[in-house]
Amino acid sequence: MSENNSSQDSRSRIARRVFPDGVDPDPRFTLANERTFLSWIRTALAFIGGGIAVEAFTSEIFGTGLRATLSIVLMVIGFILAAGAAVRWHRIESAMRRKTSLPLPLIIPIVSLASALGAGLLVLVFAGLL
């Protein structure tokens, strides 16, 4: 990268290591990126809490195996979302620093698919097919 502000770089060591090149972007975009990261973290926590809620409160609806599976799937999605949020935050901040195109969000399809599968499963359960 040709543009590098390391000559007068007052950033912390970790910031220089995580974002070694590029120039500091408009602070509004950096803060917006952090807000988006926090939104994904909230979503991840909701999935984790939902997983435990399924395990705790649905013993009269689902069998033991299905209940544990559903619960674990929801919590795994929460894990993926939390990790994906950090990766996404880094990719977008790097793209902004390098003034390149923003990367496509990869975790949105995961959430969409998981939500669709969850809704479909609930329909099957309440229709008595499962």
Place this chain on the structure above:
Amino acid sequence: MTVVSLIFMRFIHVFQGWSVALFVVCMGMAIVAIAMQVRRYRLGSVSIRAERGRPSPWAVIFLTTSVCLISVLSIASVIKISLL
């Protein structure tokens, strides 16, 4: 994070004191996260005045690690409960 970590109380009949310990640890992590936000707010104010965006990797790493840790522990708890 504190509210979600209350989930560990669900497993108190299996893990006894460990559930409470985990909840306390999660509360501690939440307090650290809030303390980091105070510093982050100051840093953000400075970056706005200087018109140069300054990301805060430590806060992101800490929060991601905390949530991933909670999810891994929850998954392990559910697996253990299911196997009993």
